[in-house]
Amino acid sequence: MLSVALRTLRSRWTSFVGSFIALSLGVGLIATMGLALAASLDAPERRPERFAKAPVVVKGADTLRVPTRIGDRVAKLASPRPVPPSLARELAALGRTVEDRTFAVRAQGGPAGLVGHPWSTAAFAPYRLDAGRAPRAADEAVATGDWTAPGRRVRTDRGTVTIVGTVRDLGFEQALFYPDDRAARLSPDVDHLVVDADPRAVRQKVAGAADAAGSADAAGTAAVRVLTGADKKDADADPDRDSEALIAVNAMLGTAAGVTGFVSVFVVASTFAFAVAQRRREFGLLRTAGATPGQIRRMVLAEAMVVGVVASAAGCALGARGAPRLAAWLVDDGLAPRWFAIGTDTWPYQLAFWTGLSVALAGAVAASRRAGRTGPVEALRDAAVDTGTMTRGRWFSGAGLLLVGIGLPVHALLTEPGGLLGRKSYTSGPMPLIVACALLAPVLVPPLARLLAWLPARLPGATGLLVRENAAAGVRRTAAVAAPVLVTVALTGSLLGATATIDGARAAEIRQRTTADFVISAPGGSGAAEEGRGGAGGPGAAGPGFDAATVERVRRVPGAVVSPTAASAVHVREDGVALIRSDARAADPAALAATARLPLAAGRVTDLDDRSIIVTEEWERHTVGESVDIWRADGTRTSLRVAAVMRIGTGGNGVYVTPRNAPGAPVDRIDVSLTEGADASAVAAGLRTAAGRSGGQVFTKDAWVAASYPETDGRTRTGFLLVLGIALLYTGISLANTLVMAGSDRVRELAALRLAGATAPQVLRLVAAEALLVVAVGAVLGTLVAGVGLAGLWGALGVLHAGSPLVLPWGALGAAAGACAVLAAVSAVVPAALSLRVRPVEFAGTRE
Numbered sequence: 111m112l113s114v115a116l117r118t119l120r121s122r123w124t125s126f127v128g129s130f131i132a133l134s135l136g137v138g139l140i141a142t143m144g145l146a147l148a149a150s151l152d153a154p155e156r157r158p159e160r161f162a163k164a165p166v167v168v169k170g171a172d173t174l175r176v177p178t179r180i181g182d183r184v185a186k187l188a189s190p191r192p193v194p195p196s197l198a199r200e201l202a203a204l205g206r207t208v209e210d211r212t213f214a215v216r217a218q219g220g221p222a223g224l225v226g227h228p229w230s231t232a233a234f235a236p237y238r239l240d241a242g243r244a245p246r247a248a249d250e251a252v253a254t255g256d257w258t259a260p261g262r263r264v265r266t267d268r269g270t271v272t273i274v275g276t277v278r279d280l281g282f283e284q285a286l287f288y289p290d291d292r293a294a295r296l297s298p299d300v301d302h303l304v305v306d307a308d309p310r311a312v313r314q315k316v317a318g319a320a321d322a323a324g325s326a327d328a329a330g331t332a333a334v335r336v337l338t339g340a341d342k343k344d345a346d347a348d349p350d351r352d353s354e355a356l357i358a359v360n361a362m363l364g365t366a367a368g369v370t371g372f373v374s375v376f377v378v379a380s381t382f383a384f385a386v387a388q389r390r391r392e393f394g395l396l397r398t399a400g401a402t403p404g405q406i407r408r409m410v411l412a413e414a415m416v417v418g419v420v421a422s423a424a425g426c427a428l429g430a431r432g433a434p435r436l437a438a439w440l441v442d443d444g445l446a447p448r449w450f451a452i453g454t455d456t457w458p459y460q461l462a463f464w465t466g467l468s469v470a471l472a473g474a475v476a477a478s479r480r481a482g483r484t485g486p487v488e489a490l491r492d493a494a495v496d497t498g499t500m501t502r503g504r505w506f507s508g509a510g511l512l513l514v515g516i517g518l519p520v521h522a523l524l525t526e527p528g529g530l531l532g533r534k535s536y537t538s539g540p541m542p543l544i545v546a547c548a549l550l551a552p553v554l555v556p557p558l559a560r561l562l563a564w565l566p567a568r569l570p571g572a573t574g575l576l577v578r579e580n581a582a583a584g585v586r587r588t589a590a591v592a593a594p595v596l597v598t599v600a601l602t603g604s605l606l607g608a609t610a611t612i613d614g615a616r617a618a619e620i621r622q623r624t625t626a627d628f629v630i631s632a633p634g635g636s637g638a639a640e641e642g643r644g645g646a647g648g649p650g651a652a653g654p655g656f657d658a659a660t661v662e663r664v665r666r667v668p669g670a671v672v673s674p675t676a677a678s679a680v681h682v683r684e685d686g687v688a689l690i691r692s693d694a695r696a697a698d699p700a701a702l703a704a705t706a707r708l709p710l711a712a713g714r715v716t717d718l719d720d721r722s723i724i725v726t727e728e729w730e731r732h733t734v735g736e737s738v739d740i741w742r743a744d745g746t747r748t749s750l751r752v753a754a755v756m757r758i759g760t761g762g763n764g765v766y767v768t769p770r771n772a773p774g775a776p777v778d779r780i781d782v783s784l785t786e787g788a789d790a791s792a793v794a795a796g797l798r799t800a801a802g803r804s805g806g807q808v809f810t811k812d813a814w815v816a817a818s819y820p821e822t823d824g825r826t827r828t829g830f831l832l833v834l835g836i837a838l839l840y841t842g843i844s845l846a847n848t849l850v851m852a853g854s855d856r857v858r859e860l861a862a863l864r865l866a867g868a869t870a871p872q873v874l875r876l877v878a879a880e881a882l883l884v885v886a887v888g889a890v891l892g893t894l895v896a897g898v899g900l901a902g903l904w905g906a907l908g909v910l911h912a913g914s915p916l917v918l919p920w921g922a923l924g925a926a927a928g929a930c931a932v933l934a935a936v937s938a939v940v941p942a943a944l945s946l947r948v949r950p951v952e953f954a955g956t957r958e
Contacts, residue, residue: 136374141429144458189774242275418470508549519902595888603896615914655776669788696772713754
C-alpha cells in the first residue's frame with residue numbers, strides 16, 4: 111500500500127498541497143511557540159540592579175506570611191514597612207551603614223516614573239558621573255540619562271533643583287539623586303539600609319530585634335529581611351516584573367498554540383475528507399480489482415503519514431527560523447524582558463514533529479474509514495449529488511458536541527457565572543460548537559444555502575438557480591469550503607464580541623457608580639486606567655498621589671463637596687487554606703456616599719467606620735454585621751465588621767475601608783460634587799487651580815467616564831490578533847486548496863455548460879457566485895456560533911447584576927467574511943479560467 115500511496119501522491123499532488131502547507135505551518139508555529147516557551151522556562155536568574163555592589167541590604171518588611179492548615183501562605187504587601195529606626199541604630203554598631211529612600215518625583219519636562227534617591231546609594235548600582243559633580247546643596251541633584259544636562263534648572267513637585275551632574279541610564283529606572291540630608295527631609299522613612307558588615311552578624315541582630323519586638327505572631331508575620339548575593343534583586347523597584355511578563359507571554363503563546371492545533375486538525379481533517387469523497391470512483395475501481403477495505407484504509411493512512419512526515423520536517427525547519435524573530439518581536443514590543451532569547455532546547459522540535467504527524471494521522475482516520483466502506487459499485491457511479499454523508503457516528507458526534515457546546519455554558523451560568531467572563535472560557539468555548547456545525551454540515555448546509563439563494567434563484571436568468579442547486583447538491587464540497595470560514599468568523603465574533611461586551615458592562619458600572627460632578631486624578635496614579643479595569647485600587651497603582659496640602663486646597667474651593675480616596679489592598683484567609691488579596695479604596699464614608707453610588711446588595715455606605723469594611727458577595731463571609739479577620743496593606747492584622755455588601759458585577763468592585771485601615775496609601779483620586787446653587791464653571795476653575803500645582807487633572811463626569819472606558823490590555827490584544835491571524839491564514843490555505851481540488855474535478859461540468867451555450871464570462875460568474883454563496887453559508891454558521899457563546903456571556907452578566915447590551919463586532923465579522931469571500935472567489939475563478947482556455951469539446955470527453 112505504501113508504493114500505491116506514493117504513486118497517488120505523485121499523480122494527485124494538487125489534492126495534498128493544502129494539507130501539506132497547513133500542516134507544515136502548524137508544526138512551524140508549534141515549534142516556534144515551543145521554543146519561546148522553553149526560553150521562558152529556562153530564564154536566567156535575574157541579577158540585582160540598584161544594589162548590585164552592596165555588601166548586605168536590610169529591607170523593611172514587605173511580605174505577609176499567614177499560617178494555614180496546609181502550610182504558610184505568602185503574599186506581597188501593598189504598603190511595605192520601613193526599616194525601624196531602632197534597628198538601624200543597632201546595625202550601625204556593626205559597620206558603616208547607608209540609608210536608602212525612594213520617593214516619586216514629578217519634574218517639568220522630565221520622564222514618567224521619575225524617582226528620587228540619596229546620592230550615597232548611587233555607588234551601589236553602580237552609577238558613575240558622566241558629567242558634572244555630586245550634589246552638595248539642598249537644591250542640587252544628579253540625573254540619570256540624557257533628558258537634562260548639568261547647569262539646567264528643573265522644576266519639580268519637590269522644589270526647583272539645579273542639575274549639577276548626570277550619570278548613565280542603566281535601563282531600570284529614571285532617577286534624581288539628592289544630597290542625603292535633603293532626601294531624608296523629603297522622605298523620612300528608610301526603605302533599605304546598606305550595611306558593610308558580616309551577613310551572619312546582621313542576621314543575628316535582625317533576628318534579635320524581631321524577638322524583642324514580638325513579631326512572631328501566630329496569626330501572621332511581616333518581618334524585616336536581610337538580602338545578600340542574588341537575593342538583593344528583591345530590593346529593586348519591581349523584582350517580579352520579568353516573571354510577570356513571562357507568565358503573560360506563556361499564556362499568550364499557549365493560547366495561540368492551542369488554537370493552532372485545533373485549526374490545523376480541523377483543516378487537515380476537512381481536506382482529507384473532501385479528497386476521499388472525490389476519489390470514491392477510484393476506490394471503487396480498486397475494490398473491483400480485488401483490494402480489501404483494510405488495504406484501502408491503510409493506503410489512505412499511508413498517504414497521510416507521508417504527508418505528515420514531510421510536512422512536520424518542513425515545519426520544524428520553519429520553527430527554527432521563526433522562533434528568533436518571534437523573540438525579537440516580543441522584546442521590541444515590550445511584551446518580554448530585554449534578555450529574552452531562544453535557547454538550545456530540542457524538545458520543542460520533537461513535540462512539534464510528533465504533534466504534526468499525529469494531527470495528519472488523526473485527520474485521516476475518519477476519511478480512511480469512509481474510504482474503506484466504498485463498494486465496487488461506486489466505480490459505476492456518475493451522479494453529482496452527494497448521498498450517504500450523515501453516518502450514525504457523525505450524527506452521534508455532532509449531536510454530542512452540540513450538547514456539550516450549549517450545556518457547558520448553561521451549567522456555568524447556573525453554578526459559577528463569573529467563570530464565563532474569563533478569557534479561557536470565551537476562547538475555547540466556541541470550539542465544540544464549531545466542530546458540531548462542521549459534523550452536522552450535510553444537514554445544515556442545504557436548507558441554509560437554499561435560504562440564502564432564495565432571492566437570486568428568482569431573478570431572471572439561470573445563474574441564481576444553478577448556484578443554489580450546485581451548492582445544495584455538492585454537500586461535501588460546500589461543507590469543506592464553509593468549514594474554514596466558519597472557524598474564522600466564529601473566533602472573530604467570540605473573541606472580539608466577548609471583550610467588547612465585557613468592556614461595555616464595565617463602562618456601564620463606571621457610569622452608574624460615578625455620581626460626582628468632577629473627578630480629579632493624580633498624575634501617574636491609578637486614575638482612569640484603574641477605574642476602567644474595574645479595580646478599586648492596587649499596590650503601587652497610586653504612584654505619588656496628592657499630598658495633604660493639595661487635598662486641603664481642594665477642600666477650600668467654594669461650592670465643592672470633596673471625597674478623597676486612596677488605593678490600597680487587604681488580605682483575607684478563606685476556607686482556612688487560601689490567602690486572598692482584594693484591591694481596596696480608602697474613603698470617608700459620608701463623603702463617599704455623597705459622591706458615588708456603590709452597587710450595594712445589603713447595608714449602607716454611611717455605616718462604614720474604622721471598625722468595619724464594605725465587601726463584595728465573592729467573600730466567604732459577606733453577611734452584614736458579621737466579623738471578618740483581615741490583614742491591612744502593611745501586614746497588620748485586624749478584625750472588622752461587615753458594614754455593607756456590594757454585588758459581584760464584572761469582578762472588579764474591590765472593597766472599601768476608612769483611611770485608618772489603609773496605612774501608607776496616598777490619595778490618588780478626589781471626587782467632587784457641587785453644593786446646591788454652586789456655579790460649575792467657577793468650581794471647575796477653582797479645582798484646576800488647587801490641583802494644578804501638584805499636576806492633578808480635572809475631569810467632568812462625562813469626560814471621566816469616557817477616559818475610564820475599559821480597553822483590552824496590549825498583551826491580550828496581541829494574543830487575539832495572533833489567534834485570528836492564524837485562523838485567517840489557515841482559512842486562506844484551506845479555501846485555496848479545496849476550491850482548486852474541486853475545480854480540477856469540474857472541468858467536464860464547466861465544459862458541458864459551455865457546450866450548452868454559456869459564455870466564458872457567464873461560467874466564471876457562476877463559479878464566483880457559488881464560492882460567495884458557500885462563504886455566506888460559513889459566515890452565517892460562524893455568526894450563529896459566536897452568538898450562542900455571547901448569549902451565555904450576556905446571561906452571566908445579567909446574573910451578576912452587570913447588565914450590558916450584547917455586542918456583536920459587525921465590522922470585524924464583515925471584514926473576516928469579506929477576506930474569506932475574496933480568497934474564495936479568486937481560488938475558484940482562477941482554475942476555472944485556466945480550464946476555459948481549452949476548447950470545451952476536448953474536456954467534455956475527458957476521462958477521470
